[in-house]
Amino acid sequence: MEPIVETAYGKVRGITRDGVTAFLGIPYAAPPFGPRRFRPPQPPEPWDGVRDCFEYGPTAPKPPYQPPFDSLLPDPVIPGEDCLNLNVWTPDPGGSGLPVMVWIHGGAFRNGSGASPLYDGRAFARDGVVCVTFNYRLGVEGFAHLPGAPANRGLADQVEALRWVRDNIAGFGGDPDRVTVFGESAGAMSVVTLLASDAGLFARAIAQSGAGQTVQDEADAMIVTREMAARLGVEPTAEGFAALDPAAILPVQAAVAAEVMATTDPDRWGASTVATGLSLTPVVDGELVTDRPENLVARGRGRDVDLLIGYTSEEFRFFLMPTGLAAAFTDELVDGVAAAKGFPPEVVAGYRRHHPDLEAGELMATILTDGVFRIPAHRTADGHVLSDGAGGTWMYEFAWRSAKEDLGACHALELGFVFDTLTKAGELLTGPNPPQALADRMHRAWVHFATHGNPGWPQYHPSDRAVMLFDQPTDEVVHNPRAGDRELWG
Numbered sequence: 001m002e003p004i005v006e007t008a009y010g011k012v013r014g015i016t017r018d019g020v021t022a023f024l025g026i027p028y029a030a031p032p033f034g035p036r037r038f039r040p041p042q043p044p045e046p047w048d049g050v051r052d053c054f055e056y057g058p059t060a061p062k063p064p065y066q067p068p069f070d071s072l073l074p075d076p077v078i079p080g081e082d083c084l085n086l087n088v089w090t091p092d093p094g095g096s097g098l099p100v101m102v103w104i105h106g107g108a109f110r111n112g113s114g115a116s117p118l119y120d121g122r123a124f125a126r127d128g129v130v131c132v133t134f135n136y137r138l139g140v141e142g143f144a145h146l147p148g149a150p151a152n153r154g155l156a157d158q159v160e161a162l163r164w165v166r167d168n169i170a171g172f173g174g175d176p177d178r179v180t181v182f183g184e185s186a187g188a189m190s191v192v193t194l195l196a197s198d199a200g201l202f203a204r205a206i207a208q209s210g211a212g213q214t215v216q217d218e219a220d221a222m223i224v225t226r227e228m229a230a231r232l233g234v235e236p237t238a239e240g241f242a243a244l245d246p247a248a249i250l251p252v253q254a255a256v257a258a259e260v261m262a263t264t265d266p267d268r269w270g271a272s273t274v275a276t277g278l279s280l281t282p283v284v285d286g287e288l289v290t291d292r293p294e295n296l297v298a299r300g301r302g303r304d305v306d307l308l309i310g311y312t313s314e315e316f317r318f319f320l321m322p323t324g325l326a327a328a329f330t331d332e333l334v335d336g337v338a339a340a341k342g343f344p345p346e347v348v349a350g351y352r353r354h355h356p357d358l359e360a361g362e363l364m365a366t367i368l369t370d371g372v373f374r375i376p377a378h379r380t381a382d383g384h385v386l387s388d389g390a391g392g393t394w395m396y397e398f399a400w401r402s403a404k405e406d407l408g409a410c411h412a413l414e415l416g417f418v419f420d421t422l423t424k425a426g427e428l429l430t431g432p433n434p435p436q437a438l439a440d441r442m443h444r445a446w447v448h449f450a451t452h453g454n455p456g457w458p459q460y461h462p463s464d465r466a467v468m469l470f471d472q473p474t475d476e477v478v479h480n481p482r483a484g485d486r487e488l489w490g
Helices: 122-126 139-143 153-172 186-197 218-232 238-242 246-262 271-276 293-298 331-340 345-354 360-386 436-452 483-487
Strands: 004-007 010-013 015-017 020-027 050-052 085-090 098-104 130-134 174-184 204-208 306-312 393-398 466-470 476-479
Touching: 004 153, 010 020, 020 122, 085 122, 085 153, 098 153, 098 186, 098 436, 122 130, 122 436, 130 153, 139 153, 139 246, 153 174, 153 186, 174 186, 174 436, 186 204, 186 293, 186 306, 204 436, 218 238, 218 246, 218 271, 293 360, 306 360, 306 436, 331 345, 331 360, 345 360, 345 483, 360 393, 360 483, 393 436, 436 466
Parallel strands: 010 050, 098 130, 098 174, 174 204, 204 306, 306 393, 393 466
Antiparallel strands: 004 010, 015 020, 020 085, 085 130, 466 476
């Protein structure tokens, strides 16, 4: 069966299998190259007839993941310039009023796509939700701060995709007033940034392993721009970078990203860049991003949007253990990295008191998990609650530990459980025989949140800090987990 749906730009044809219809590779904006390069997203060219949407569309220009991450995360590359495209899975393209979930992929703002097998939306559609995934511009194309070009082009792409959903999703059975935007890592940081923009394009938001602190100051962003331009031999402007093919930029982009991630020198790259550990992120430009998103949320932005936010128990093991970096840490290096991230020395001293048996690498992973992920999530949740809007606030922690290597309950491990794609995505992160029962429960909570505005456990409040702990064999609500460590941060 091949249903046809009319969109604002032309008709699209999908394929139905096992009660779910998929429409893949629908353009939501024009190819961002040629005269449109480094410009705001533009509408796609309308088409005549019916467009077959049977395969994923092109992915945005990006470098490959470097070892060992290439063996942990699937990141397909599909050539072509029409990369601003999206995918829709629906249980009923002829229906109406269904909840909608729109996924923003992660990848440090330089990798990822909506075409990853981890993000197959079929299970959400099976359970009565219209699921959308999409691509946005990455790396220099989407996030480099370039004089002569608007800032935050990748974020602008995300807004454009959400506008497409608002204007077209009813044709796929979805309700544009029941949209939940959700994302992980850079995608979660994007979710909170969009929440803080108060764009009015979604009613609910889920932020998985990313919160509201990841932005660069313009001056720090320009340090990165000038360094890449110097290595490429061009002027540090939109015109200078536009003289180069996107593929020619990627090796330098990757080299600078690796140096920023490894540095402990804020004077070299700028304090806001080193604090995030990311070379290219959203920039506080005074327009789309007017302040740190967590500050804006605390001042009431997004106060009427329901928010579900959380993290994994051992996020930073993903970055330190399989790379071998953990083994190289000394006490002195722990102090240096913490200082570069802006963590107060008394916080580090407190972790040493609370965890005297941890070796330096394990201690660093614990501190970075909290400082980069857990504590910012709590700050964002606290601000959302105390803004006293109509939107509810819920928190979760994913605690199940991978059977693979020494990953533990690491960054990105929850993805296959949320999407119920453990069999599709393989065992890259989980190891053999991941618990399907946990995927059933976690996926069901996300569906319930999108459908009913409640994931199924008590709301979070700073007075009691109720957090749903997802683990196997059972889940449980924990109040104020690891309070001693959290209180070190003030």
